[in-house]
Amino acid sequence: MSSPEPVRSTHFIRNIIQEDLQSGKHQEIVTRFPPEPNGYLHIGHAKSIFLNFGLVQEFTGHCFMRFDDTNPINEDEEYVQAILEDVHWLGFDWQDRLTHASDYFQRLYDFAEDLIQQGRAYVDSQSQESIREQRGTLTEPGTASPFRERSTAENLELFRRMKSGEFEDGAHVLRAKIDMVSPNINLRDPVIYRIRKVTHQRTGNKWCLYPMYDYTHCLSDALEGITHSLCTLEFEDHRPLYDWVLDQLDVPCHPRQIEFSRLNLQYTVLSKRRLIQLVEEGHVSDWDDPRMPTISGLRRRGYTPESLKLFAERIGISKAENNIYMSVLEDCIREDLHSKAPRAMAVLRPLKVVLLNCPEDQEEELDAPVHQQFPDRGRRPIPLSREIFIEEDDFDEDPPEGFHRLVPGGEVRLRNAYVIRCEEVIKDASGKVIELRCIYDPNTSRGRKPEGRKVKGIIHWVSAAHAVQAEIRLYDRLFSQPTPGSDYPDKNFLLDLNPNSMEILSQAWLEPNLINAEVGIAYQFERLGYFCLDSRDSKTDSLVFNRIVTLRDSWGGK
């Protein structure tokens, strides 16, 4: 099966790597994908995964899968497993390069003692509040801590006692001694170690002292021999600190940090805080709710790894703020599935049609291609009998201009079958159309056009006696505003939740061949869109399909 060839335009990071390879600065490149295991991965992470893992496939090199687990308070093994599954599903293999920042805790600690020995780090024994006040503001310089000039011996002793658990949380911290009046606030003696008497998901109770991100990340990169450390724009201000730490210590190499802009996708949210809130407050069923922009949600919804890769290629890599249309993502899955998906007919909102000239005991076995453009994929059986279902909105008593479907007295083609004419419209007491009586033209089977008339419309249908009932879940965007919350003073994104983001249709009818549908395969329900079995809720005797995305519809009417 062919997947779409991604459009490859170059970007500044690829250019840098090419130059480094050509100049001989590096023989191969090493990257890393470093999530904190405190939430599920989302499509923004996918952008980073495709970048980091993709680059090393494109050039020679390898990529580390590294968990940045320096803050045991928020982290959890559940997230670790979910993240590994997601990265793997996207198509990447880290081989034996699965690491954790916590693997380096001892080495990091030793480096810290080294810093102290050099007089480049000190133990501060002030309260968190004092440290914050002394940091200064954006426009005012910071002031020195009274503990800044402690002796090396005292610093070392205190630091060792911090490690051995003699002090309570918050009693002391270790700070890098850099520059309290730097215009870059990150350089005003940043805290690099804090006491946290909590159990770490990997190291247990071995440590009660945990290193901070800025100190940990650069050293982990250096220890792994990372050549290019790719991160998002908000870390740009941290780069001087990244470089400072590595410059002080005897490390194997000095990776280059390069920043790119994070993904912003309209009609959804991509911040961990907000995604957690959606899950915890029950606005969605779970992390893998098919409306979620998480990788697991997209997977359950029916998105393919190939479609997400296409998306990553399309949006590109740059340093500019971006605001991607949701339609770009939707178009990627359409493009991928168009060639892959077997075709089927399904009626979501059924309207009964009786074919008057079809005897009650008549059953005709028609068939149709699995995929019209790929005849070698075979054919599927399509039974026809006297009673069929068509889509409710494929009939209109009072049609708008340009309506190509069925109208009273009019003709339409049943897809893969005959042309029918509507003879009679049956309504219930309230005036609602509940049944159509039609006659079919037996001389209009496959490949045969009706004589002397043009039939423009084609509608899908299923045989009532043969159809399989199923529940179908129609999904729409989770939020009704492109930038959720932006119109409210408190930026409350929940107020923009789309109340119609999921519609459940429990009376849908499927062509009988769909009884063989498999989880993980997307089907095109002709004229409607792409659908797949819900991996959680579908059962063999009660099928549940998710709508992945609609087909494009250039007809504005309805």
Added chain:
RNA sequence: UGGGGUGUAGCCAAGUGGUAAGGCAGCGGGUUUUGAUCCCGCCAUGCGCAGGUUCGAUCCCUGCCACCCCAACCA
């Protein structure tokens, strides 16, 4: 008001001191038993604004403007 970034079409995004790639969207037309797909064509005298240098500037220089990020013992 300090520091760090970014501004190329509706949305992304290449690009170069020599006259603006590509994708998505949009528009027009063709094919079609999916109003899908597919095919063809159109779509920036313009690169945030104003000056300057130059034969020539989106690119170099100067000055502005707008937006984003930074004052966790988060990452």
